[in-house]
Amino acid sequence: MALTHAQRTSMFITLTEVMGQDDAETLMQHLPPSGWDNVATKEDLRVAFAEINSAMTAGFAQAAVERAEIVKAMTERLAQATVERAEIKAEAATERAEIVSARRESRLALTGSRVAARVLVGVGEVSGFCVGRVRWWRSRGCGGRAGAS
Numbered sequence: 001m002a003l004t005h006a007q008r009t010s011m012f013i014t015l016t017e018v019m020g021q022d023d024a025e026t027l028m029q030h031l032p033p034s035g036w037d038n039v040a041t042k043e044d045l046r047v048a049f050a051e052i053n054s055a056m057t058a059g060f061a062q063a064a065v066e067r068a069e070i071v072k073a074m075t076e077r078l079a080q081a082t083v084e085r086a087e088i089k090a091e092a093a094t095e096r097a098e099i100v101s102a103r104r105e106s107r108l109a110l111t112g113s114r115v116a117a118r119v120l121v122g123v124g125e126v127s128g129f130c131v132g133r134v135r136w137w138r139s140r141g142c143g144g145r146a147g148a149s
Contacts, residue, residue, distance in 0.1 A: 061092075 015024035032039050
Protein backbone atom coordinates (compact mmCIF):
# COMPACT_ATOMS: atom_id res chain seq x y z
CA MET A 1 0.00 0.00 0.00
CA ALA A 2 1.38 3.39 -0.98
CA LEU A 3 1.97 6.04 1.63
CA THR A 4 0.23 9.38 1.29
CA HIS A 5 2.10 12.61 1.67
CA ALA A 6 0.49 13.17 5.08
CA GLN A 7 1.58 9.72 6.31
CA ARG A 8 5.16 10.30 5.12
CA THR A 9 5.27 13.67 6.89
CA SER A 10 3.95 12.17 10.12
CA MET A 11 6.49 9.36 9.97
CA PHE A 12 9.32 11.85 9.33
CA ILE A 13 8.33 13.92 12.37
CA THR A 14 8.22 10.80 14.55
CA LEU A 15 11.59 9.60 13.27
CA THR A 16 13.12 13.05 13.90
CA GLU A 17 12.00 12.90 17.55
CA VAL A 18 13.33 9.36 18.01
CA MET A 19 16.50 9.37 15.86
CA GLY A 20 17.41 12.96 15.21
CA GLN A 21 17.15 15.13 12.10
CA ASP A 22 20.10 13.67 10.12
CA ASP A 23 19.22 10.02 10.73
CA ALA A 24 15.53 10.63 9.93
CA GLU A 25 16.42 12.32 6.62
CA THR A 26 18.80 9.47 5.71
CA LEU A 27 16.14 6.85 6.45
CA MET A 28 13.44 8.74 4.50
CA GLN A 29 15.75 9.05 1.48
CA HIS A 30 16.05 5.26 1.35
CA LEU A 31 12.30 4.72 1.23
CA PRO A 32 10.63 4.62 -2.19
CA PRO A 33 8.66 7.80 -2.90
CA SER A 34 5.43 5.97 -3.79
CA GLY A 35 5.61 2.78 -1.78
CA TRP A 36 7.00 -0.70 -2.20
CA ASP A 37 4.24 -1.68 -4.63
CA ASN A 38 6.00 0.14 -7.46
CA VAL A 39 9.45 -1.34 -6.83
CA ALA A 40 10.39 -4.15 -9.23
CA THR A 41 11.57 -7.40 -7.70
CA LYS A 42 14.08 -9.80 -9.19
CA GLU A 43 11.20 -12.06 -10.16
CA ASP A 44 9.47 -9.16 -11.94
CA LEU A 45 12.66 -8.54 -13.89
CA ARG A 46 13.03 -12.26 -14.76
CA VAL A 47 9.48 -12.34 -16.14
CA ALA A 48 9.97 -9.11 -18.10
CA PHE A 49 13.26 -10.33 -19.58
CA ALA A 50 11.69 -13.68 -20.50
CA GLU A 51 8.85 -11.88 -22.31
CA ILE A 52 11.29 -9.62 -24.14
CA ASN A 53 13.50 -12.58 -25.05
CA SER A 54 10.48 -14.52 -26.36
CA ALA A 55 9.31 -11.56 -28.44
CA MET A 56 12.79 -11.04 -29.88
CA THR A 57 13.14 -14.73 -30.74
CA ALA A 58 9.80 -14.67 -32.54
CA GLY A 59 10.77 -11.48 -34.37
CA PHE A 60 14.11 -12.92 -35.47
CA ALA A 61 12.38 -16.10 -36.68
CA GLN A 62 9.90 -14.02 -38.69
CA ALA A 63 12.75 -11.94 -40.14
CA ALA A 64 14.56 -15.14 -41.18
CA VAL A 65 11.43 -16.40 -42.96
CA GLU A 66 10.97 -13.08 -44.76
CA ARG A 67 14.64 -13.01 -45.73
CA ALA A 68 14.37 -16.51 -47.18
CA GLU A 69 11.32 -15.44 -49.21
CA ILE A 70 13.18 -12.39 -50.53
CA VAL A 71 16.22 -14.48 -51.48
CA LYS A 72 13.97 -17.01 -53.24
CA ALA A 73 12.17 -14.26 -55.18
CA MET A 74 15.45 -12.61 -56.16
CA THR A 75 16.88 -15.95 -57.30
CA GLU A 76 13.80 -16.63 -59.43
CA ARG A 77 13.95 -13.15 -60.96
CA LEU A 78 17.66 -13.53 -61.66
CA ALA A 79 17.04 -16.85 -63.40
CA GLN A 80 14.24 -15.28 -65.43
CA ALA A 81 16.48 -12.36 -66.39
CA THR A 82 19.22 -14.80 -67.43
CA VAL A 83 16.78 -16.67 -69.68
CA GLU A 84 15.52 -13.41 -71.19
CA ARG A 85 19.08 -12.24 -71.76
CA ALA A 86 19.92 -15.48 -73.56
CA GLU A 87 16.80 -15.10 -75.72
CA ILE A 88 17.73 -11.52 -76.59
CA LYS A 89 21.29 -12.57 -77.46
CA ALA A 90 19.94 -15.35 -79.69
CA GLU A 91 17.56 -12.94 -81.44
CA ALA A 92 20.37 -10.44 -81.92
CA ALA A 93 22.61 -13.13 -83.38
CA THR A 94 19.84 -14.17 -85.78
CA GLU A 95 19.23 -10.57 -86.81
CA ARG A 96 22.96 -10.02 -87.32
CA ALA A 97 23.22 -13.15 -89.44
CA GLU A 98 20.29 -11.98 -91.56
CA ILE A 99 21.88 -8.55 -92.00
CA VAL A 100 25.22 -10.07 -92.98
CA SER A 101 23.47 -12.42 -95.40
CA ALA A 102 21.47 -9.58 -96.96
CA ARG A 103 24.63 -7.52 -97.26
CA ARG A 104 26.41 -10.36 -99.05
CA GLU A 105 23.45 -10.82 -101.38
CA SER A 106 23.37 -7.10 -102.20
CA ARG A 107 27.12 -7.14 -102.88
CA LEU A 108 26.67 -10.10 -105.16
CA ALA A 109 23.75 -8.43 -106.91
CA LEU A 110 25.74 -5.21 -107.30
CA THR A 111 28.74 -7.10 -108.62
CA GLY A 112 26.47 -9.02 -110.97
CA SER A 113 24.91 -5.79 -112.29
CA ARG A 114 28.34 -4.34 -112.92
CA VAL A 115 29.32 -7.41 -114.85
CA ALA A 116 26.05 -7.23 -116.76
CA ALA A 117 26.62 -3.54 -117.48
CA ARG A 118 30.06 -4.32 -118.82
CA VAL A 119 28.68 -7.03 -121.01
CA LEU A 120 25.83 -4.81 -122.24
CA VAL A 121 28.17 -1.91 -122.94
CA GLY A 122 30.15 -4.19 -125.17
CA VAL A 123 26.94 -5.07 -126.99
CA GLY A 124 25.66 -1.49 -126.99
CA GLU A 125 22.42 -2.10 -125.08
CA VAL A 126 23.02 0.12 -122.00
CA SER A 127 21.31 3.49 -121.85
CA GLY A 128 20.80 6.46 -119.51
CA PHE A 129 22.67 6.42 -116.24
CA CYS A 130 24.63 3.29 -116.99
CA VAL A 131 25.97 4.78 -120.23
CA GLY A 132 27.14 7.85 -118.34
CA ARG A 133 28.84 5.69 -115.72
CA VAL A 134 30.47 3.57 -118.39
CA ARG A 135 31.72 6.66 -120.23
CA TRP A 136 33.13 8.07 -117.01
CA TRP A 137 34.67 4.73 -116.22
CA ARG A 138 36.23 4.35 -119.63
CA SER A 139 37.50 7.95 -119.65
CA ARG A 140 39.56 7.03 -116.62
CA GLY A 141 41.12 4.15 -118.49
CA CYS A 142 39.37 1.52 -116.41
CA GLY A 143 38.00 -0.67 -119.14
CA GLY A 144 37.83 -1.24 -122.79
CA ARG A 145 38.37 1.73 -125.08
CA ALA A 146 39.60 4.92 -123.38
CA GLY A 147 37.68 8.03 -124.33
CA ALA A 148 35.26 6.10 -126.56
CA SER A 149 31.55 6.74 -126.34
